[in-house]
Amino acid sequence: MLKTRFTELFGVEHPIAQGGMQWVGTAELVSAVADAGALGFLTALTQPTPEALAKEIARTREMTDKPFGVNLTILPSINPPPYAEYRRAIIESGIKAVETAGYKPQEHVNDFKANGIKVIHKCTAVRHAVSAQRMGVDAISIDGFECAGHPGEDDIPGLVLIPAAADKITIPMLASGGFGDGRGLAAALALGADGINMGTRFCATREAPIHDSFKAAMVANDERATDIIFRTYRNSARVARNAISQQVLAIEALGKPFEEVAHLVKGARGREGLISGDTDHGVWTAGIVQGLIHDIPTVRELVERIVSEAEDVISRRLAGMIAPAALAVDA
Numbered sequence: 001m002l003k004t005r006f007t008e009l010f011g012v013e014h015p016i017a018q019g020g021m022q023w024v025g026t027a028e029l030v031s032a033v034a035d036a037g038a039l040g041f042l043t044a045l046t047q048p049t050p051e052a053l054a055k056e057i058a059r060t061r062e063m064t065d066k067p068f069g070v071n072l073t074i075l076p077s078i079n080p081p082p083y084a085e086y087r088r089a090i091i092e093s094g095i096k097a098v099e100t101a102g103y104k105p106q107e108h109v110n111d112f113k114a115n116g117i118k119v120i121h122k123c124t125a126v127r128h129a130v131s132a133q134r135m136g137v138d139a140i141s142i143d144g145f146e147c148a149g150h151p152g153e154d155d156i157p158g159l160v161l162i163p164a165a166a167d168k169i170t171i172p173m174l175a176s177g178g179f180g181d182g183r184g185l186a187a188a189l190a191l192g193a194d195g196i197n198m199g200t201r202f203c204a205t206r207e208a209p210i211h212d213s214f215k216a217a218m219v220a221n222d223e224r225a226t227d228i229i230f231r232t233y234r235n236s237a238r239v240a241r242n243a244i245s246q247q248v249l250a251i252e253a254l255g256k257p258f259e260e261v262a263h264l265v266k267g268a269r270g271r272e273g274l275i276s277g278d279t280d281h282g283v284w285t286a287g288i289v290q291g292l293i294h295d296i297p298t299v300r301e302l303v304e305r306i307v308s309e310a311e312d313v314i315s316r317r318l319a320g321m322i323a324p325a326a327l328a329v330d331a
């Protein structure tokens, strides 16, 4: 058992979280993560309406009696979803933990905190972590350049980002991006984090509600199999490299505006692929940690393996490197 400020704060067994994942963070995965003793987050915007989210929360509760949370991702949008109504659905459902991600979470953080909800804000830069801490969140998740999804525009990998954030953050902090095994968990703890947040690795589990062909692709792919799209729009997104991501990059290389790639990257297209099993139908989110994914275990097997491997690294491999104290010569 690894006990950290994260496990204490959120009342979970293991210092592992499953971050919000569009189309993937549903009751099936989140209840399995909760049952395995880690902290899973349902993805609010995967549900078409706030009412549907309330139903998904109820469905998750029927599948587990362990704690779980909800992710609210705030992205700039021409037609923003009704964020305040999603927030209300979360509060009224009695959820006790929320992962916020994206832009300007203040109004959401204030409301969640006023309703006794613990907030973990996920961000990709030390300066954003510092302002979230000032904003009153309970914990930070710091997402390095390795991560699937939106790594920001600074391109700072975890090896520097995590300790740089740990130097400035006093509240509990998760390391995120590129984690998939116990070596990573032990490294995150060594770098100053209180646990890890994973996305891609949880997609390659039996319970993840995506077609098996995506899971097989993640096993087959190595660490080079991602593309950063949308860089020219200053909204970088790391996705699995496929025919569509390559097309998007080719269009961006010509300096074309977002409108010219919109038809390729729209959410509905990505979702259709995840259901049909065609990994070249749309863009799909995955990180470089694919290079460390070699099997498709159950969530419980994965979590237990990561924790016991981390314990082994800490108590045997690392402890064994400390030279024995010099023998007292006069004993």
Ligand SMILES: Cc1cc2nc3c(=O)[nH]c(=O)nc-3n(C[C@H](O)[C@H](O)[C@H](O)COP(=O)(O)O)c2cc1C
Pocket (backbone or CB within 6 Å): 018, 019, 020, 021, 022, 024, 043, 071, 073, 100, 101, 102, 122, 143, 146, 147, 148, 149, 150, 176, 177, 178, 179, 197, 198, 199, 200, 201, 203, 284, 285, 286, 287, 288, 289
């Ligand atoms: C399929 C997928 C969808 C994601 N969707 C979201 C999302 O909607 N909101 C969010 O905050 N993060 C999202 N993420 C990011 C994860 O929550 C997490 O921060 C990231 O995956 C960590 O990097 P890793 O994949 O290397 O573990 C997504 C990740 C994946 C793999």
